Amino acid sequence: MKRILLVATVATFTMGFAQADGAADYAGGGCASCHGAIGVSAIPTYPNLAGQNAAYTVKQLKDFQTGARKDPTMNAMAAIIAGKEQSIADFLAAQK
Template sequence: MKKTIPLTILSAIFMLTFIPAAQAGDPEAGKAKSVVCAACHGADGISPNDLWPNLAGQKEGYLVKQIKAFKNGERKDPSMAPMVAALTDEDIANLAAYYASLK
């Protein structure tokens, strides 16, 4: 009798082989970079104002996606555009790692 590998296992192996691993950011470097963010989003990532969201505890991938969307103009906000304009991909990863690490 011939044994076969279930399709779900083959799919999982394929995905793990060909999808690049996400580079995790450095929370300490993100904390140092977050000083500017604190003016609106709070020193601990908890916004003091209902106009701006809390960043503490957000998922890292979500934060990366949203910051990049502000940077590339996909999301438009006159306050955020100048804040993210000079951020590198490494800065974004670090900020996301920092805020995701907060409770």
């Protein structure tokens, strides 16, 4: 029983670090300035991202990076967070 508890504790602890990295990547990438601190925008022009499917978010960010999806602001912003798409997407997916 103790081994199972230890594994669950380590997994929870590790996921906490991953969540913190995603939050830092999200804030550091400038995303929060338009989409809100946890992905809920106070400005109707900018979409809410909280709770969005992580795979969808990663795809959209990569499409902005490659130019497959076009928006002057997002094409530039997506380039800034290159390599951090998954951690940001995971962070946003966990928000409500």
